[in-house]
Amino acid sequence: MKSLSDQILSTVREVPDFPKKGINFKDITPILENPKLCREIVDEFISRFSKTKIDAIVGIESRGFLFGMTLAMRLNIPFITVRKKGKLPYKTVSYRYELEYGSAEMEMHVDTVKPGWKVLIHDDLLATGGTAAAAAELVKMQKGKIAGFAFLVELSFLDGIKKINGYSDKIVALVRY
Numbered sequence: 001m002k003s004l005s006d007q008i009l010s011t012v013r014e015v016p017d018f019p020k021k022g023i024n025f026k027d028i029t030p031i032l033e034n035p036k037l038c039r040e041i042v043d044e045f046i047s048r049f050s051k052t053k054i055d056a057i058v059g060i061e062s063r064g065f066l067f068g069m070t071l072a073m074r075l076n077i078p079f080i081t082v083r084k085k086g087k088l089p090y091k092t093v094s095y096r097y098e099l100e101y102g103s104a105e106m107e108m109h110v111d112t113v114k115p116g117w118k119v120l121i122h123d124d125l126l127a128t129g130g131t132a133a134a135a136a137e138l139v140k141m142q143k144g145k146i147a148g149f150a151f152l153v154e155l156s157f158l159d160g161i162k163k164i165n166g167y168s169d170k171i172v173a174l175v176r177y
C-alpha cells in the first residue's frame with residue numbers, strides 16, 4: 001500500500017513552463033478525478049487538525065475552494081472565500097502585497113470572520129507564501145486569529161514558510177518538493 005503522500009506525489013501532474021517559462025506548475029486536478037484519494041486527503045487534514053480549535057475555514061481562490069469547502073462541511077463550520085480583487089460582489093476588506101514583479105491584491109467579504117474566531121487558512125499549494133500571508137492579514141483585519149495553515153503541496157525550496165510561521169506554527173503540507 002502506497003502512503004497518502006506517495007499517492008499524492010504520483011497523481012499531481014507537473015507541467016513545465018506554465019503559465020510562463022521557468023515555472024514548473026503542480027496541477028492538482030488529476031487528484032479531483034479520484035474520489036477515494038480526495039476522501040483520504042480530507043480525512044488526513046481532519047486528523048492533523050483534530051486537536052486544534054477551528055471556527056471557520058478560509059479558502060484561497062480558486063483551488064483552495066475545493067478541499068476548503070469540503071473540510072468546512074465535514075467540520076460543520078463556515079467556509080469563507082478569499083478572492084482576487086474585484087471578484088467579490090459585496091463590501092470587502094482588501095490587502096495588497098508585493099510579488100516578484102509588481103503586486104497583487106486579495107479580498108474577503110466584510111464581517112465574515114467574527115472577532116476572536118480561530119480560522120484555518122487553506123490553499124492547494126504554498127509557494128513564496130505571499131498569498132497565504134495576505135489571507136492571514138485579511139483574517140486579522142477582521143479581528144480573527146490564525147488557527148493554522150493547510151496545504152496539499154509545499155514548494156519548500158521557496159521558503160514560503162518563513163512568510164507565514166509568524167501567524168501560526170501549525171502549518172500542514174501533505175507533500176513537499
Ligand code: AMP
Binds near residue numbers: 023026123128131132
Ligand atoms: P505564493 O503566494 O507564491 O505562495 O503562491 C501561491 C499561489 O499560487 C497558490 O494559490 C498556488 O495555487 C499558486 N501557485 C504558485 N506556484 C505554483 C506552482 N508551481 N504550481 C501550482 N500553483 C502554484
